[in-house]
Amino acid sequence: MASPITIIKNDKLLFEATNIQEAARFLEEHLNTSKYKFYDSIERGYVYSIPYNFKGDEYRFVAPEEVAANRRQELEESDHKNARRIWLVSNNPEEFELARAYSECETLEWKRSRNFENGDILFLYVSGNVQQVCFKVEIIQGIVPPNEVKYNKMFWKDLKKFEESKGGKWTRFRFLDKVDTPELSLTKLREYGLKSNVQGPLKLNGELRDYIMSFFEKDLTEGYYPDEVHDNLEEGMRKTVMVNIYERNPIARKRCMDHYGVQCQICDLNFEDTYGEVGKDFIHVHHIIPLHEIQQGYIVDPINDLIPVCPNCHAMLHRKENGEYLTIEQLKERIISNRKLLQIKGNLVI
Incomplete structure (x- = not known):
């Protein structure tokens, strides 16, 4: 099945091709160079968003997201030469x-x-x-x-x-x-x-x-609940946020979820029950011990040190109130108390 390829030059639309062959032929004429030189660059470009630079100009190649994802899987499963190394x-x-x-x-x-x-x-x-x-x-x-x-x-x-x-x-x-x-x-x-x-x-x-x-695959919401931010940063230097690595350790996460399940241990939200198949097995994992209390040589205990929580509860656990973080029990009590208050006011929707 032909996959449309959009060619962008220096952030401006240059050409819309119906397939990779047409895109290569266009570049052959546009750059006066053999089209065979461009197949790999176009494929790596639309699959991995890798730009192609030629004589000072930057070319980007865009295909439908599903097409790019399917081709990426094919390249990597076959260890193709165009797979990202x-x-x-x-x-x-x-x-x-x-x-x-x-x-x-x-x-x-x-x-x-x-x-x-x-x-x-x-x-x-x-x-x-x-x-x-x-x-x-x-x-x-x-x-x-x-x-x-x-x-x-x-x-x-x-x-x-x-x-x-x-x-x-x-x-x-x-x-x-x-x-x-x-x-x-x-x-x-x-x-x-x-x-x-x-x-x-x-x-x-x-x-x-x-x-x-x-260990380097970041959760898109992690920026909302950093454990520790360095206050003293030299001017012009990169700001760094120390996010708890234990919450992203795949082995520790799996053992934690195997023990507790994938339901939020604070508000009881289960993503699959609420959102269907798309929410299956989705959950965050919170590291209970604050970073400043961890000593050198510490080894995480997935059962006692980690707990599954939804993103909302996770974010609240990483926010301070009067200079202190809320504990698991404090946040649970806060939710129960507020739910009762809403019921009294007649604003709770069930």
């Missing part, structure tokens, strides 16, 4: 201050040690005393022209390595996310399939890829 890459903090770069930069040049392409995802493992995956980045320029490379000397701790790094090919990525959890330590990575130490870039797949990715 996921890499595990090592950083030595004694040579390069990646954490500082994350705080001060949106994008960064990186020595090209593999054939990274636009849209590739890199998970950056920090070695040394850290020894865990900390950053998720996306390649936005596979090869940076030599005259455009920013060597970012200010982040290099080992100046000898800095001088040695000059020359060769460089790539550019943008920072997407940062997490800090022992669940992404070298020991844990080995439990999920890592065969050796993290050295050269490793293309990820299977269980190890899925495990790492799960």
Whole structure:
């Protein structure tokens, strides 16, 4: 079945094609280049929203959402060459201050040690005393022209390595996310399939890829209930919000839900009962212990430390009242009290 492709150039509509072949033929004429050069770029473009850059212009390709989702599934299940590639890459903090770069930069040049392409995802493992995956980045320029490379000397701790790094090919990525959890330590990575130490870039797949990715997949509502916000931020530096990683740990979440079920333990809302099939198995998980009370070496107990709650109750648990967070029991009592009050006023709709 033909899938319509819309071509956008520099944020302006350029052409609407009935299928990928017509889109490629149009670009062949528009850019005076062989159409066969564009098939992969168009497919990766509409499937993963990856732009194609040509002589200073940016081209984007858009297809119906369902078409893009189906094709993405086909590409990834068959390990097609156009499937977005996921890499595990090592950083030595004694040579390069990646954490500082994350705080001060949106994008960064990186020595090209593999054939990274636009849209590739890199998970950056920090070695040394850290020894865990900390950053998720996306390649936005596979090869940076030599005259455009920013060597970012200010982040290099080992100046000898800095001088040695000059020359060769460089790539550019943008920072997407940062997490800090022992669940992404070298020991844990080995439990999920890592065969050796993290050295050269490793293309990820299977269980190890899925495990790492799960810690960086953000809930769209998480910004409404951060556990802790840093108040003292230097001017111009990235604002960071520490969201409780335990609430996003897929293993802990599953064990918690297996024990309690998927009904909100505060207001009793069950999404499947209320919304039907679309709400099946949907629930948030709240970490009961405040972040500031967690000590180094803490291991989450999915039964005693986590509890399933709906997004509304979850948001209320992460809001302060008179400088303090409400407990589970306090929020339950608040709901019961307000429901009774509404009944008395005759405003409760059943």
